[in-house]
Amino acid sequence: MSGERPVDGPTLTNDPLGVGYREREESITLTPLERQIAEQRGTGVSQADTALAPETELLTLNIGPHHPATHGVLRLLTTLEGEVVREVKPLVGYVHTGIEKNCEDKSYWKVIPLIERMDYAGYYFNALAYCMAVEKLLGIEVPKRAQYLRVIHTELCRIHSHMLWLGTSALDLGAISMFWYCFRERDNVLDLFEMSSGQRMHTRYIQIGGVAEDVPPGFVEKALWFVRQMPSRVDQFADLLDNNEIFLQRMRGVGVCSQERLLELGVTGPLLRATGNPWDLRKAAPYSSYDDFDFQVPVGTTGDNYDRYRVRLAELYESCKIIEQALEGLTEGPWITDDRKVALPPRHELATSMEALIHHFKLVTEGIRVPAGEVYLPIESPRGELGCFVVSDGSSKPARVHMREPSFINLQALSDMVEGEYIADLIATLAMLDPILGGIDR
Amino acid sequence: MNTPSEQSGQPGPGNTLPNAFHVTQPRTPEEFRARQLRARDMLRGDLEGADLEKFVEEAVVTTTLERALNWARSQTVFPMTFGLACCALEMMSIVSARYDVARFGSEAFRASPRQADLIILSGRVSIKMAPVIRRIYDQMLEPKWVIAMGACSSSGGVFSNYAVVQGADKFLPVDVHVPGCPPRPEALIHGIIKLQHKIKGRPDLGWRERYAADGSEEWPYGRAGAPHDVNLEQLIAERRALGSNGSGSNGLGVNGDARNLPLPEAGDA
Amino acid sequence: MPDAVGLELIAGELRAEFGDDAVVGTSYHREQACVQVDPSKVIRVLGHLRARAEHPYPFLASLHGCDYLPEAPRLGIHYELLNMRTVDRLRVKVRLDVDYPQIESCVELFPSAEFQEREVFDMFGVVFTGHPDLRRILMPEDYEGYPQRRDFPLGGELVIFTHNEPASPGWYR
Numbered sequence: 065m066s067g068e069r070p071v072d073g074p075t076l077t078n079d080p081l082g083v084g085y086r087e088r089e090e091s092i093t094l095t096p097l098e099r100q101i102a103e104q105r106g107t108g109v110s111q112a113d114t115a116l117a118p119e120t121e122l123l124t125l126n127i128g129p130h131h132p133a134t135h136g137v138l139r140l141l142t143t144l145e146g147e148v149v150r151e152v153k154p155l156v157g158y159v160h161t162g163i164e165k166n167c168e169d170k171s172y173w174k175v176i177p178l179i180e181r182m183d184y185a186g187y188y189f190n191a192l193a194y195c196m197a198v199e200k201l202l203g204i205e206v207p208k209r210a211q212y213l214r215v216i217h218t219e220l221c222r223i224h225s226h227m228l229w230l231g232t233s234a235l236d237l238g239a240i241s242m243f244w245y246c247f248r249e250r251d252n253v254l255d256l257f258e259m260s261s262g263q264r265m266h267t268r269y270i271q272i273g274g275v276a277e278d279v280p281p282g283f284v285e286k287a288l289w290f291v292r293q294m295p296s297r298v299d300q301f302a303d304l305l306d307n308n309e310i311f312l313q314r315m316r317g318v319g320v321c322s323q324e325r326l327l328e329l330g331v332t333g334p335l336l337r338a339t340g341n342p343w344d345l346r347k348a349a350p351y352s353s354y355d356d357f358d359f360q361v362p363v364g365t366t367g368d369n370y371d372r373y374r375v376r377l378a379e380l381y382e383s384c385k386i387i388e389q390a391l392e393g394l395t396e397g398p399w400i401t402d403d404r405k406v407a408l409p410p411r412h413e414l415a416t417s418m419e420a421l422i423h424h425f426k427l428v429t430e431g432i433r434v435p436a437g438e439v440y441l442p443i444e445s446p447r448g449e450l451g452c453f454v455v456s457d458g459s460s461k462p463a464r465v466h467m468r469e470p471s472f473i474n475l476q477a478l479s480d481m482v483e484g485e486y487i488a489d490l491i492a493t494l495a496m497l498d499p500i501l502g503g504i505d506r
Numbered sequence: 507m508n509t510p511s512e513q514s515g516q517p518g519p520g521n522t523l524p525n526a527f528h529v530t531q532p533r534t535p536e537e538f539r540a541r542q543l544r545a546r547d548m549l550r551g552d553l554e555g556a557d558l559e560k561f562v563e564e565a566v567v568t569t570t571l572e573r574a575l576n577w578a579r580s581q582t583v584f585p586m587t588f589g590l591a592c593c594a595l596e597m598m599s600i601v602s603a604r605y606d607v608a609r610f611g612s613e614a615f616r617a618s619p620r621q622a623d624l625i626i627l628s629g630r631v632s633i634k635m636a637p638v639i640r641r642i643y644d645q646m647l648e649p650k651w652v653i654a655m656g657a658c659s660s661s662g663g664v665f666s667n668y669a670v671v672q673g674a675d676k677f678l679p680v681d682v683h684v685p686g687c688p689p690r691p692e693a694l695i696h697g698i699i700k701l702q703h704k705i706k707g708r709p710d711l712g713w714r715e716r717y718a719a720d721g722s723e724e725w726p727y728g729r730a731g732a733p734h735d736v737n738l739e740q741l742i743a744e745r746r747a748l749g750s751n752g753s754g755s756n757g758l759g760v761n762g763d764a765r766n767l768p769l770p771e772a773g774d775a
Numbered sequence: 776m777p778d779a780v781g782l783e784l785i786a787g788e789l790r791a792e793f794g795d796d797a798v799v800g801t802s803y804h805r806e807q808a809c810v811q812v813d814p815s816k817v818i819r820v821l822g823h824l825r826a827r828a829e830h831p832y833p834f835l836a837s838l839h840g841c842d843y844l845p846e847a848p849r850l851g852i853h854y855e856l857l858n859m860r861t862v863d864r865l866r867v868k869v870r871l872d873v874d875y876p877q878i879e880s881c882v883e884l885f886p887s888a889e890f891q892e893r894e895v896f897d898m899f900g901v902v903f904t905g906h907p908d909l910r911r912i913l914m915p916e917d918y919e920g921y922p923q924r925r926d927f928p929l930g931g932e933l934v935i936f937t938h939n940e941p942a943s944p945g946w947y948r
Contacts, residue, residue, distance in 0.1 A: 129638055132587045132617045136594070137635060157913035158635045159591050162669035162930075164898075165922055169929050178664060184592035200805050228595065247602035265592060265688055330835060330887025349862045437804050440855050440866065442836065451837050451855065468837035468855070476890050502591050505632075505913055634915045668922050668930030669914070 122150060125487070129158045133236045133491045136501030138475075140490075147486050152479040156472075160505040167465040171431030172198055172272060175465060179452075180266045182467055183503035185228050188214075188221035189445040190467065191270040193452035196351065197441040198272050201434050201456050204406060209397045210274035211353040212390045216287065217260070217269060218352075219383040219390075223294065224253040225446040226376050226383075230301065233373075233495035237314055242304060249297055252290055259283050272432065273407045274400030284391050291384040291391070298380045305373075315370035319481040319493035323367065329480065330473045333448025334375045335497065339367030345444040352443075357389045372496040379446075406432055431460040440468075447471050447498055471503040542566055573706075579623075579649065580705035581611040583698065586622035588642070591629025593656040593688040605691040612698055619645040624701070626694070627678075630658035631671045640677050651705070653697050654680045657687045777863055782808040785865070789820055799870070809866040817854075817869050818879045824856060824865070825884055832856035832865055835885035840895040844925035849873040850899055854881070871901060873924075880906040898923035 128139035137158035143151040163182055167175045179194045180187040192214055199206060206214075231246030254264040260279045261267035269276055305311050323339035336343055344361040346354045362378030364371025400407045408427055409420035436458040442451040448470030455464040478497060482490045546562045553561055589597060600607040607613050616622040619642045631639060643652070654674045657663035660683040662672035674680055681704060684697040777785065786798045789812070797820060799811040812820045824832045837855040848870035856865045871878060880903035882889050892903045893912040900921035903909055911918060920927055 129635065130588060130642055136589060136591075137638075157911075157915075158632060158638070159630060160632050160634060160669050160913040161591075161630050161665050162667040162922065163665070165669075165927075165929060166665060166667050168925070181592055181664075184595065203805065232598075244603050247599055248604070251599065251602065251604050264690060265595065327834060328886050330885070343859055348859070438809070438841075438853075438866075439805055439807060440837065440853070440864070449836060453837070453839055453853070453855075455841055455843075463843070464841045466837075466839040466841075468839070472890060472894075473887055476887060502629075666929070668928070 121145075129155075134494065134501075135232060135499055138494075138499060138501055138504070140494075142487065142490065144487060147488075149482050149485055149487055149490055152482055152490065154475050154478060156475070156501070156504050158505065159501050161502075163506050164465055164467070167462060169461065171460045172434060172462060173427075173431055175462060176270070176272075177266065177268050179465070179467070180268060181502065182506050183445065183447075183450070183469060183471065183500050184265070185225040185500050186221055186445050186447070186450075186503075187266050188218045188270060189443060189450050190452075191268065192218055192352070193441055193443045193445075193450050193467070194454070194465070195270050195272050196443065197439045197452040197454040198434060198462075200439045200441055201437050201454060202272075202406060202432075203435075204273060204401050204403055206274055206352070206401060207398045208353065209278075209395055210399045210401075212394050213275045213279065213399060214270055214352050215354065215357070215390045216387050216394075217257070217275075219387045220253050220256055220287070222383050222446045223380060224250055226380055227253070229376065229446075229495075229498045233492075233498070234305065234311075236491055236495045237311060239305065239308065239311060242301065245297070245301065245304075249294065256283070256287055256290060259286065271400060271407070273403065274398070276400075278399045284394065287387065288391055291387045294384045295381055298377060302377055312370070314489065314492045315368070315373060315496075317366075317368050317370075318485060318489045319369045319372075319496065320367055321477060321481045325480055326367070326477060329477045331448065331477050333444070333446070333470050333474065334372055334379065335367075335448070335474055335477070337361065338364035338371035338375045340365055345442055345449060349442075354386075356393065357386045359386050359389075369492055369496045376498075433458065433460050434462070442468070445470055447500065447503070448474060467503075467506060469503040469506065471499045471501075472506075475499055475504060576706050580702040583612045583624045583651070583701065583705070584614050584616050584622050585612055585624040585626050586619060586642075586646075587615045587617050588625055589628055590631065590635070591658070593628035593659075596688045596691050597626055597628040597655060597694060600691045600694055605695060607695055607698065610695065610698055610702070619643075620647060622646055623649065624651045624653060624698075626653045626655050627659040627674045627680075628655045628688075630663065630665055631674050632669050633671055634669075636671050636674075636677055639674070643678055649705075651681045651701055652678050653682045653684060653694075653701060655684045655694055655697070656689055657685060660685065663687060777808050777865060779803040779808075782810065782865075785824075786810055789823070792823060793819060807864070807866065809868050811868040811870065814869045814871055814878050817867065818881055818884065821854060821856075821867060821881055822884055824867070830858065830861070830863070832858050832863070834859055835881075835887050836864070838881075838885075838888050838891040838895065840899040840901060840923065842899065842923065842925045843870075850876050850901060852878065852895060852901065876901040877904060878902075879904055880909075882906055897921070900924070 123144045125142045125144050126139070127142060128134045129137040131138075134140065139155040139158065141153040141155060142149055161181070163178050166178055170178065176191050176194060179190045182190050227246045227250040231243040231250070234240075234242035234246075257267050257269070258264050260283055261269040261277065321339075323336070323341055326336050326339060327341075332343060340363050342361045342363050345351070346359075347361055359382045362375050362382065364375050404419075404423045409417070409423055413420035414424060434456040436456050438453070438455045440451055440453045442449045444450070449468065450470055451468030453464070453466040453468065454462055457463040474497060478494065481493050481497070485493070542562055545566045546558060549558060549562065549566075585597075589595075599605060601613050601615065612624070619625070623646075625639075625643060625646065627639065643650070652674070654660045658665060658670065659674040660680075662670055664687075666672065671677070682697045682701045684693055686693050689697075782801050782803055785808075786801045789798050789810070793816050797813050797816045799813060801811070802809045826833075834857040835854060836857045837853075839853055839855075841851040841853065842849055843851055850871040850873055852869045852871065854867040854869075856867060857863070858865075869878065876899070878901060880888070880892055882892065882903075882905070889907070890912060892906055893909060895901050896903060896906075896909055897911045897913050898921060910916070914922065922930075
C-alpha cells in the first residue's frame, strides 16, 4: 500500500459542511463586537456559489463525541467523498474541566492533584512539569535521590501510557488479545505506583522540592524484576503484531505527513521522531539528571503509522534501560529538599521542635509563598513537549497556570495526515496519534 | 404500531413500568407449601411415589416470574463503552484478566446505547457534555441503570468551577455512586454488585419521575401523551377519524408530534 | 536560552529593524529571556525572529494568554519561540488592554497557533484578526463570558446531598 492514493474528484470548497454552515456557526459564536470585526474582514459570507459539480456528492459524517474509537470524547466532523476523507474538523472541549481556572484558586501544593488530572495517562509528567516550574521560580535544588526517583516514576508512567496506547489502538484495529496483554503489564506498573504512594492513578507522588515519600523497602527489587522482564514482553507484543498482515496493511504507508509540515504544526514527541527528527527533550535539554543515563532516541524514516508504532515500541525498551540504570544508581540521601520554607519537616521533629511545628502549621494552612515571576518549563511527555507556564504574583496562590499539552497541538496535524485516505485509516491514524482527551480539553 | 402489552397488567399510573406479571410472592410458609404441592401436581407423570415427593422437597422452588426475570437481568448487565475521563481507564481495566468482571456477567461492553443496559459515567461531566449524555441515556432502552463512577460525576469532585456539572444526578437518575478519584476496579465491581442487588430487589422506579427518565426516546413513559396513559382503543378510533377527514394535514400528526401520526387503515398494508 | 546579553542584542536588533517603540521592554528572570513588544508590530517581529539569518526561531512551542488583573494593560499573550538546533527559547510577550483586545493572528507564520489562538479567544476574549476560523473551542458555542479572566467568577455551586434535600425543594430543576 502506498502513501499516495490517486484520488480524483473535485477540489474542496471553503464551505464543505453545507451552505451557510459557517454563517450558522458564527451567528451563535460571535458577540456583536466580534461580528462587526468579522464583517470587516469579510468572512462569515457563505460561499454557496462555489458549489460542486452535480454528480459528486459529499457526505458529512459526525464521529463522536461518544464513539469507542475516539479514545475519549473527541468529536470529528468528517467530510467524505465515497469512502475517502476530504476534510476532518476536530471539535474538542467535551471534557473541558476548567482546571487552569481552578488552579488560580488553590495554593501551590493543592494545584498538584488538579494538574495530574489533565493528561490522565501521563499524570507523573504533569506533576513533574508543574513542580519543576515552581522550583525554578523558587530557585531551589532538588536532591539527587529525588531526581532519580522522579526519573524512575516518570519512565514507569511512560510505560504505562504506552501500554494503554498499544492496548486501545490494537483494539481499534481489531486485535483484542493485545488489550489483555497490555493491561496485564499496565497493572504491574500500577502495582509499583501503589507501593510507593498508595494510589493506582493520580498518585500525587511528586512534590515541590522532591518527592512526597521515600520508596518503601522492596520497591527497588520489585521494580527491577519488572523492568528486566518487560523487554521480553515487548518482544511478544511485536511478534503478535508484526506478523499480522491486516495490521501491517493498515499501518504501512498510511497517515504520512512530512517532517516540515509537522514542525510547522508544532508537533513533537513520537510523531515527530517517526519522521526521523531526533527531537527529544531528555537528550536536547536534559532535566532531572537525565544526562546521567545511557539511552538512545529511536527515530523512524518515513513517518507513517508503522513508524509511529515502531518508535513507541522502541521507547519502551529505552525506558526500561533508563529505569534499570536509575534503580541501580539510586543513592542514599534525602528525598526532598531541606528548605523548611518549602518542604514539611519530618514527623518526629514536630514533638520536639517549636520551629518545626510553626513551619508545619504555616505550610499546611497557608502554603508556600513563591517570588513573583513567570516561568515556562518544558519536559518530554509520552506525547511530546509538555510545557508548564506558571505566573506568580508573590502570593501563596499561582496567578496563572497553563499547560502546553502535546495532545492539543498534535491534534491539529490529524487533518493533514488523513485527508485523501480512507475512513478506516482515519481510525488507525487517530489511534497512532494517541490523543488523550483530558490533555486536549484540560 | 408497537405498544407495550396493556392487557396483561393494570395500567400503571404513569410513573411505574407496566407490570406484566401480577403474581405476588408467597408470604407464609403455608402458602409456599401450597404452591409446592401445586407444582407436584404438574410434575405427576414424570415421577411417581416417593421419588416425586423427594424431588419436590429438594428441587422445586417457587417464585414469581418477575422475580426470576429480575434475577436473570441482574446477571447480564451490559455496560456501554462510555469513557469520559480518568475513570475510563479503570473502567477499562475491570474487563482485564486480573479483575475479570465476566464473573459477574457484565463483561460485554456495548458501543451502542440501544444494546446497553448500564451507562457508567466514568469521569467529569462538563456542561458541554451533559446534554450529550442525557441524549445517550434517553436512547437507551428500558430497563436501564446508571452508575456514577468517581467523585466528579457523583458530586463534581475537586472541580467546583464554571465548566463542570456538580454531580451527574442534576440531569440523570443515578442508581449507584462509586466513590474514589478514580475508584479502584474492585470498587467499581462492588458498585456493579450493589446494582445487581438493587435490580433483584425490584426497586420502586417512581423516583425517576423528577427526571422524566422512564422509557426511552421512542417510548417515553410518564410523559403526557404516552399511549399507555390513555384508552388505546379510543385513541385508535380518534385517529382513524382524524386521518379519514384529512385534518392534521401538516404530515406531522396531532400537535406536530410524530408519535401522533394517524394510524393507517386496516386494509392499507 | 540566550543569556542576558544575547537578549539585549536581540532587542537592539528589533529596535533597529522596526523602530524604537517596537520593543517595550526586556526581562531576564530565572534564566528565561522575555522580550515585550508593541502589539501592533508583533507579527512583523515574529516573522523577523522566525526567518533570521544566523539564529532563527522557527518553532512556536506554545502560545498562551494571561490576565494580570491589577496592572494597567491587563491581558498578556506569550509566544514561546524555540530554536531546536541550539535549544534556545525566547518568549515574546504582548500586553493588551481588556476593553478592545485585538491583535493580528500569527496562523500564517505558525500554523500551530490555530487551536491555541482559538483557546485564547475562548478563555480571554482576545480577537485575532485574520484567523481562519475564530470560534470558541473549549466552551460551548453559545457560552457567554471569558472564563479565564480574573474577574470572571470561579463558579461551581454548593453540592447538595440527600440529607438536606427537603430544605431546598426542587433543587434538581
